[in-house]
Amino acid sequence: MYKGFNLKFNTDSTFKKTLNNYYYDGKEIYDNKKSDVIKNLDSYLGPDGSLDCSALQKDWFPTINSNVFISHSHDDKDLAVSLAGWLYKKFRLTSFIDSYVWGYCDDLLKNIDEEYCKHSNGHSYDYDKRNYSTSHVHMMLSTALTKMIDKTECIIFLNTDKSTLKAENVISTKTRSPWIYSEVMSTKMLRKNIPERTVLKKSANDKHFVENAEKILKPTYDIDLDHLVKLSESTLISLHKQYEFNYPINPTDVLDKLYKITHIH
Template sequence: MFQGFNLTVSDESRFNSPRMYDKILKSRENNVRESLKNFYDETGLLNGEALKNEWFPEIKDSHVFISHSSKDKELALKLANWLYHTFGIESFIDSTVWGFADDLLRQIDNLYAYQRQTQTYNYQIRNYTTSHVHMMLSNALNSMIERSECLLFLNTENAINNISLNKTTREQYTFSPWIMAELQTSSFIKKEQSKDANRESRMFESASFESQRIINKAKSFQMFHKANVEHLNEINCEDLKKWADHCNEDKGYDALTRLYRDHAEGCQNLYNDKEKPLDDTGTW
């Protein structure tokens, strides 16, 4: 990951575009198996690595990681389609793998934790299976944040709550442990451009950070977490429109480079080429 943006969405109609990217996302979902039968080794044990690779695969050629509330999945899909239609940018939408995790847990728990006599699930076994699946999901999400060059966080009322912990201060919090973990991971992860990018040569300064985060999720209660968005660049729908207007023929990674130049703090003067940064009027 190289840059992250805290995107405030005030007008969803900005993202109205042909739903071309839906087909790509659907094809990825179809690749996930519907059964566990192919993941047992010769001793009868489940192969966790094989499960992770199949259910939570690392998507190649993903320019952008879209972090969002599960209630904003349709908005995330609209944004992904707009990015693909406008810039040829491919997105990874985190909620697509959340659903995989729930489906996988249901299969495993029905097989190992369900107690037919009482028609209930064994609590200890259920906790154990959940920890395995959620750690695999956490690792997969962290890996995709690292592999994607840019993170877009959809800052909506569904994702963020302004909570007052005292009489004078209101801070941003989230009830989603997944959002909390993704934002925290993105704040520490090593900042670098994609090594696979096919773009014009440009030089950037980079900062190095290391992190390893594990997260757990429980649906029976609510807990709020600090939403670490301070490291993300603030943008809104109008900024995205200006980005599209300024891009001309830039696509893919080149389009992202223009986004960094226009809206990423500290990036305007880090280019080692003949182009000049945009001035206040939006011209070169």
């Protein structure tokens, strides 16, 4: 990963409405990438109860080379798909959306629950077995997502009222999603992988280089977004105008331009 962006949308966002026009373009990409993921989850479960985690990770995350990793709330899935469609149609930039595999994760857990986590009565689930299997699948998914973030050149975090908590007089930004927390933390700790083309350019030009009555568990995580470059809608719109009538020769030229106009050195 080279750079991360914190994309916040305006309250009355016209850009959001524009993105809606690219939902089906993004969905086509989304569905095609999901088709790369093996659906026959039973093949990973051995008769002795073994689960081939390494094989699962390889199939969930095949050799997908994407320019952008889109981190988002599950409730913002359509927005993420629309943004992926817009980035591809306008700049030929390819995106990886983390929810490609969330559904398969739930399917896998359901299969495991039915086969290995039921009580002898066959009707209810064993609490300890269920916790054990869930921890393994979620850890596997988290590790695979981190690897994907490391592979992509940049990450765009969709900062909306669905991904972060909005409250007055709060010093830190909070989220209820452990997945968002994990992904944002990964962007802070992963190595900075500078694209070779950027190194060559620098060397050439610069000598210096719900409300509910019952009790509901509502965990929150502090997420530090200071290391993510603030990205506004107007910046993306401005970027589009520069390439409105001509696609860039290389899609990555768009990323280089984005780094330049957001003053990333």
